[in-house]
Amino acid sequence: MSHPPKEAxxxxxxxxxxxxxxxxxxxxxxxxxxxxRLTSAQLRRIAALAADHxxxxxxxxxxxxxxxxxxxxxxxxxxxxxxxxxxLVDEHEGEGPQRLTLLSPLASPPRHDGGAPIDTILLAERxxxxxxxxxxLPAKFGIVVDDCRLQSLDGFTGDIRLFGTDxxxxxLCLADRLWRGPxxxxxxxxxxxxxxxxxxxxxxxxPERIRRLRDLPPDALAGLTTLPEASAPAPRPPPxxxxxxxxxxxxxxALIGLPFGRCDAATLDRLGAHAEAGAEVRFSPWRGLAFRDxxxxxxxxxxxxxxxxxxxxxxxxxRLSVQACTGSPACSRAETPAMADAAALAGAAADLIARGATxxxxxxxxxxxxxxxxxxxxxxxxxxxxxxxxxxxxxxxxATLDLSAIVARLQPGHEFYARLTxxxxxxxxxx
Numbered sequence: 059m060s061h062p063p064k065e066a067x068x069x070x071x072x073x074x075x076x077x078x079x080x081x082x083x084x085x086x087x088x089x090x091x092x093x094x095r096l097t098s099a100q101l102r103r104i105a106a107l108a109a110d111h112x113x114x115x116x117x118x119x120x121x122x123x124x125x126x127x128x129x130x131x132x133x134x135x136x137x138x139x140x141x142x143x144x145x146l147v148d149e150h151e152g153e154g155p156q157r158l159t160l161l162s163p164l165a166s167p168p169r170h171d172g173g174a175p176i177d178t179i180l181l182a183e184r185x186x187x188x189x190x191x192x193x194x195l196p197a198k199f200g201i202v203v204d205d206c207r208l209q210s211l212d213g214f215t216g217d218i219r220l221f222g223t224d225x226x227x228x229x230l231c232l233a234d235r236l237w238r239g240p241x242x243x244x245x246x247x248x249x250x251x252x253x254x255x256x257x258x259x260x261x262x263x264x265p266e267r268i269r270r271l272r273d274l275p276p277d278a279l280a281g282l283t284t285l286p287e288a289s290a291p292a293p294r295p296p297p298x299x300x301x302x303x304x305x306x307x308x309x310x311x312a313l314i315g316l317p318f319g320r321c322d323a324a325t326l327d328r329l330g331a332h333a334e335a336g337a338e339v340r341f342s343p344w345r346g347l348a349f350r351d352x353x354x355x356x357x358x359x360x361x362x363x364x365x366x367x368x369x370x371x372x373x374x375x376x377r378l379s380v381q382a383c384t385g386s387p388a389c390s391r392a393e394t395p396a397m398a399d400a401a402a403l404a405g406a407a408a409d410l411i412a413r414g415a416t417x418x419x420x421x422x423x424x425x426x427x428x429x430x431x432x433x434x435x436x437x438x439x440x441x442x443x444x445x446x447x448x449x450x451x452x453x454x455x456x457a458t459l460d461l462s463a464i465v466a467r468l469q470p471g472h473e474f475y476a477r478l479t480x481x482x483x484x485x486x487x488x489x
Contacts, residue, residue, distance in 0.1 A: 073125075074156045075141055075149045082390035083113060084128040087137065090156045092148040093183065094122070096339045098349070100146060102330035109323040111137035115388075117320045120381065120427055121160060121200065122341040127388065154195040159185055160202050160216065162209040163340035163348035164303055164311055176222035176243045178203045184247035192251070194258040196269050201250065209297035214343060215430055217271040218253060220246055221291055229288045233271040238285035249283065256282045298373045299344035302357055310357040311350045315370030318382045318397050319345030319427070325367050332363050344378065346370065376404040376411040381428035385421040385438070392421025394438030399461050403436075406465040410475065413482040418451070419443075425451035433481045434474065436464065447477050 073079035073088045080086075089104065096104070104124070108116050113128025129137060141147045149156055159182035167177045182203050189195060202216035206223070219231040228246045229239030232253070241249060260278060261268045271279060303311040314329070329347070333339070338350045346369075349360055361371045370378055380403055383389065385396030400419040407417065418425070418432035425437075430450065436443035437451045443464060444455035459467075467474040 075138055075147045076151060078129060078134060080390075081127070081384070081388060082386065082392070083115075083388040084130055085134060087112070087126045087129050087134070088119075088156075089124045089126065089141065089147050090149055091124070091146055093179075094157060094341060096146075098330045098333035098335065098337045098339060100144075101333075101339050101347075102327050103144065104146060105323040105326040105330065107137055107140055108326075111140075114323040115320060116323060116326055117384075118316055118341055118345045118347065119319060120343060120345060122163070122343040123157070124341055127384075150190055153197065154189065154192070155197050155199050157186065158189050158195075158199055158201045160200060160211065160214060160343055162205065162207075162211060162297075163313065163342045164208045164305070164350070165203075165205055166306060175207075175225050176205055176228060176246075178205045178222070181220065181228075181243065181246055185250050188247060188251040189254060192254050192258050194262055194265070195254060196261070199270065206291065206294070208303065209299075210294040211297075211343070212294060213296070218250060220250070223291070229291070230283075230285070231290070232279055232282060233274070236279055237288040237290050238283050239288045241285060249285065253282045299342070299378055300346065300370050300373050300375065302361060305350065308354075309350075310352050310354050311348050312352060312357040312360045312364070312371075313342060313344075313346060313348045314361065314364045315342070315344060315346035315375070315378055317368065317370060317377050318380070318400055320384075320397065321367075321369065325369070328367065329360065329364065332360050374412065376408045377401070379411045379415070380404045380407075380417040380419065381432065382419040383421050383425075383427040385419075389421055391424065392438055393440055394419075394421050394443060394461075396421040396427075396436075396438060399436075399443075402461065403465065403468075407468050407478075409470075410468065410478045410482060413479060415478040415482040420451050423451050433478050445474075447474075448481055 073086050075087055075089055078085035078087045108114055108126045111129055111133035112126045115127040117125040161178045161182055165178045200216045202211050202214055202219040204211040204221050206221055215234055221229050223229055226243045227240045228243055229237055231237045300313050300315045305311055333349045334352055334356050337352055340348045342348050365371045380400045382397045382400030385394055386392040396419045416432040418428045418435045421438040423437055435446040435451055439458060442458050442460045445457045446453045446455050469475055
């Protein structure tokens with residue numbers, strides 16, 4: 059197998075299995091397993107491949123993607139050959155997105171006795187199949203498919219958002235601002251395909267200016283669909299992002315967060331070894347793993363093991379509310395050790411996090427881990443951080459400080475503590 063072309067390794071590339079991204083600790087390879095799910099045995103196999111062909115570090119991104127770090131030019135062909143031969147990835151060679159859709163890792167098909175109003179898994183699969191036939195879609199395009207049930211996805215941005223309103227009915231939103239519908243679930247995938255084809259045609263004339271739906275003017279955005287206007291659904295409580303969840307049929311799920319989205323291959327292997335043979339593994343947009351279809355005792359034992367391994371098993375764990383990228387030295391673009399600093403920040407700001415404050419620590423202005431706003435955003439700059447309150451990494455900072463000064467100002471009686479206390483949103487209603 060030949061090496062990826064040099065342009066496929068440029069910084070800022072949206073990586074995949076066939077097209078890795080060059081970082082400070084080697085190549086980053088992003089995997090897209092078929093249907094975005096694995097068996098526990100397949101999870102263990104990927105852990106072994108990460109250790110054999112990379113540096114053994116494994117990540118779950120904020121878009122619920124699995125990533126292997128530290129792959130080299132010499133090891134990449136062998137890694138890809140194993141992944142393809144063992145059907146651990148489903149990847150096309152086009153320029154468009156490898157996977158568009160984001161859904162809850164607890165999503166299940168509807169039942170006759172109630173439950174989810176729509177089958178988000180089947181709907182996502184139909185959208186993915188259609189999208190592969192459409193040229194010109196940007197690699198970072200995203201579609202949120204929300205069954206409005208166990209876990210709200212309101213906190214995630216999307217070019218298109220589909221929302222199940224009642225049995226077999228869907229409304230959709232363009233660029234998180236234009237709601238349309240309702241329509242039958244069977245009509246949702248064709249409607250999305252038509253929107254994608256219309257967007258692709260508009261983008262063809264100005265690919266650098268039109269990268270996402272949000273870049274379109276209001277009239278062009280509205281012209282992508284003939285569906286009538288619809289009211290936005292009422293905001294829902296924030297979801298529980300870790301812990302034990304009851305599923306249908308007296309089965310359970312253990313949702314485990316990786317601290318800032320990262321663990322090592324040995325940790326992943328131990329989790330896979332302790333899950334039941336029939337367990338299904340899905341990836342969580344809260345940077346973790348969901349082990350599904352477990353008995354109660356097995357799910358509780360798996361959560362206990364995860365806690366012993368230093369992983370996140372409780373929704374009130376401060377590390378869940380601090381978004382952070384890899385930072386230096388693993389990322390050559392980063393100007394600070396963002397992940398290490400985020401761990402210190404989570405401990406120092408635990409009281410504010412318990413009140414609902416959100417934090418984002420980025421090693422540079424690219425904000426790979428969290429492009430949206432946070433109550434406190436820190437952007438690496440030559441070993442210190444630009445401090446943004448209530449904004450994104452690209453907003454105007456109010457100060458540039460080192461980490462120790464920031465931590466000091468997050469204590470009671472100081473400026474940042476007062477600002478974040480006022481901005482915080484209560485979290486006790488998580489569902």
